[in-house]
Amino acid sequence: MHLANELLRELDTPGLSLNERARLRCRLAKQLEQAGDFEAAREAMAELWQGVDTRPVLEGLDDETKAEVLLRAGALTGWIGRTTQIEGSQEMAKDLISESLRAFEQLGLKSKVGEARSELALCYWRAGAFDEARLILQEALDEFEASDIEQRAIALLRRAIVERASTRLGDALSIYNEAIPLFAHIDDHLLTAHFHHGFANVLNQLGTAEHRQDYVDRALIEYAAASFHFEQAGHIRVQACVDINIGFLFFKLNRFSEAHEHLYRAQVLFTKLGHNLHLAQVYETRARVLLAEGRTVEAEKTVRSAVHTLEKGANASWLAEALTTHGIALVRLNHSDQARAVLEHAVNVSEQAGDFENAGVAALTTIEQLGSNLSTREVCETVDHARILLEKTQDIGTLRRLAKAAFESLFLTHAVPTPPDWQGFSFRRAVLRYEAHLIRLALKDAGGMVTRAARLLGFSNHQSLVALINSRHKDLLETRSPVRRRRQHLIAHPKRRKKKSDGE
Numbered sequence: 001m002h003l004a005n006e007l008l009r010e011l012d013t014p015g016l017s018l019n020e021r022a023r024l025r026c027r028l029a030k031q032l033e034q035a036g037d038f039e040a041a042r043e044a045m046a047e048l049w050q051g052v053d054t055r056p057v058l059e060g061l062d063d064e065t066k067a068e069v070l071l072r073a074g075a076l077t078g079w080i081g082r083t084t085q086i087e088g089s090q091e092m093a094k095d096l097i098s099e100s101l102r103a104f105e106q107l108g109l110k111s112k113v114g115e116a117r118s119e120l121a122l123c124y125w126r127a128g129a130f131d132e133a134r135l136i137l138q139e140a141l142d143e144f145e146a147s148d149i150e151q152r153a154i155a156l157l158r159r160a161i162v163e164r165a166s167t168r169l170g171d172a173l174s175i176y177n178e179a180i181p182l183f184a185h186i187d188d189h190l191l192t193a194h195f196h197h198g199f200a201n202v203l204n205q206l207g208t209a210e211h212r213q214d215y216v217d218r219a220l221i222e223y224a225a226a227s228f229h230f231e232q233a234g235h236i237r238v239q240a241c242v243d244i245n246i247g248f249l250f251f252k253l254n255r256f257s258e259a260h261e262h263l264y265r266a267q268v269l270f271t272k273l274g275h276n277l278h279l280a281q282v283y284e285t286r287a288r289v290l291l292a293e294g295r296t297v298e299a300e301k302t303v304r305s306a307v308h309t310l311e312k313g314a315n316a317s318w319l320a321e322a323l324t325t326h327g328i329a330l331v332r333l334n335h336s337d338q339a340r341a342v343l344e345h346a347v348n349v350s351e352q353a354g355d356f357e358n359a360g361v362a363a364l365t366t367i368e369q370l371g372s373n374l375s376t377r378e379v380c381e382t383v384d385h386a387r388i389l390l391e392k393t394q395d396i397g398t399l400r401r402l403a404k405a406a407f408e409s410l411f412l413t414h415a416v417p418t419p420p421d422w423q424g425f426s427f428r429r430a431v432l433r434y435e436a437h438l439i440r441l442a443l444k445d446a447g448g449m450v451t452r453a454a455r456l457l458g459f460s461n462h463q464s465l466v467a468l469i470n471s472r473h474k475d476l477l478e479t480r481s482p483v484r485r486r487r488q489h490l491i492a493h494p495k496r497r498k499k500k501s502d503g504e
Contacts, residue, residue: 019062022061035235047335052080063184067375070096071100071115074092077089078123078464085313088124093123101120101382114151119158121136126314127315127353137158150191156182165357166357167395167398168393189233193226196226223245243265244281247261247285260289283303287326300333320355320359329343330372340373349387352364361390367379399441435473438457453465
C-alpha cells in the first residue's frame with residue numbers, strides 16, 4: 001500500500017500529460033487490485049473507465065497507453081465480476097483483455113503480451129475451463145524474458161493454481177519447486193504470501209491423500225509464512241482464505257474443533273468484507289466438518305446456503321463441490337431422489353464448464369452414495385462416464401475410488417446373464433487391467449521409486465508390490481527406477497584379503 005500512496009501523490013503533480021495520468025492510474029489500479037481492494041481500484045480508473053459492462057475512454061491516448069487501459073479494465077472486470085457475481089462478466093473481461101493483447105502484439109511488446117495472456121488465463125480459470133487456462137499460461141511464459149522475474153513468478157503461480165484446481169497435484173508441486181529460485185529475488189510481501197499459501201495448499205492435499213505427515217507438517221509451516229506475509233501486506237481477504245484452508249486441513253486430520261475455529265475466523269472476515277462467494281466456500285467447508293461429526297441436519301442447511309449463493313456466481317468448480325457435498329447430506333437424510341438430482345446437476349455443471357475432474361468426482365459420489373438405488377445398467381453407465389471424465393486425473397485417492405466403483409459394477413454385470421456384447425469378457429483380465437493401471441500411475445507419480453509407489457497404493461511394505469509386479473505385471477518392470485547396486489562394504493571379504501596378502 002506504500003506504493004499506492006506514492007502513486008496517489010504523483011497524480012497530483014501539475015503538468016502531467018493525458019498519457020502520463022492514464023498510466024499512473026493504471027499502475028495505481030493494479031496495486032489496489034493485487035491488494036484485493038477491487039472497488040478502490042475501479043475508483044482509481046474512474047476518469048478512464050466507469051466499471052463492469054462499460055467501455056474505457058481511450059480518446060487522446062497513444063496506442064501503448066490505450067492497450068494498458070484496456071488490460072486494466074479487463075482484469076478488473078474479471079475480478080469485480082467474480083466477487084459481485086455479475087453474469088457474463090468473464091466474457092466481458094476476455095473481450096477487453098484480448099483487445100489489449102492484440103494491441104501489444106502490434107506494438108511488439110512481448111512482456112506486455114505475456115502479462116495480458118496471464119490475465120486472460122485467469123478468466124478461463126474462474127469459469128472452470130482449466131485446459132484453456134493452462135495453455136494460455138504456457139504461452140504467456142514463452143513471451144517473457146529471463147529478466148521478467150516478477151511476471152514469470154506470477155504466471156507460474158497461476159499455472160500451479162490451475163493444476164491444483166484440476167487435482168494434478170504432482171504437477172502443481174513441481175511448479176512450486178520450479179518457482180522457488182524466482183522468489184529468492186522478490187521482495188514483494190503480497191506476491192511472496194501467495195506463493196507460500198499456494199504451496200501450503202498443495203502440500204495439504206498431498207499430505208492427506210498420501211498420508212504423508214512430513215507434507216502436512218510442511219503445509220502448516222507454509223501457512224504460517226503466508227499469514228505473516230499477508231499481514232505485512234495488509235491483505236485481509238486472502239488472510240481469510242488461509243483460515244479456510246487451515247480449517248480444511250484440520251478437518252482432514254479429524255481435529256474438528258480447530259477446524260471450526262479457523263472457519264469461524266474466516267466467516268467473520270468475509271462477512272465484514274462482503275465477499276459472498278468466499279463466504280459460501282466457508283459454509284461448504286463447514287458442512288463437510290459437520291457431516292464428519294454426524295451433525296447432518298446442520299450440514300444440509302449450511303451447504304444449501306452455500307449452493308444458493310454459488311448458483312449466482314460464475315465459478316462452476318466451487319458450485320459443483322458444494323452440490324456434491326449437498327448431495328451427500330441429502331442421502332444421509334434419506335432424500336435419495338433429491339440427492340440424485342443434485343449430484344446429476346453437479347456433474348452437468350462441471351462438464352459444461354470443462355471441469356472434468358469435479359464432474360468425475362460427482363459421478364463417483366453418485367455411485368458411492370446411491371448405488372443401491374440405481375439399476376445395474378445405471379451403475380455401469382455412471383462408472384463408464386466417470387472413467388471418461390477422470391481419464392487424465394493424477395489423484396491417487398480418486399483413482400482408488402474409481403477402481404472400487406469399477407469392480408462393483410463388474411460384479412453386478414457378472415451376476416446378470418451374459419448379454420451378447422459381453423461375449424469373450426473375462427472378469428480376471430478386467431481386474432488385472434485396472435490393477436496394472438493403478439500401479440503404473442503410482443510408479444509414474446513416485447518417479448519410478450517402488451517404495452514410494454507402494455506407500456501411495458496403501459501397501460504395508462514395498463516387497464508386496466515388487467512381488468505383484470514380478471508375478472503379474474512384468475511389463476511394468478521397465479517403469480521402475482534402476483535398482484542401485486549396494487556399495488561394497490569397507491571391510492574386505494576375508495578370502496579376498498587373504499588372496500591379496502598371498503600376492504604381495
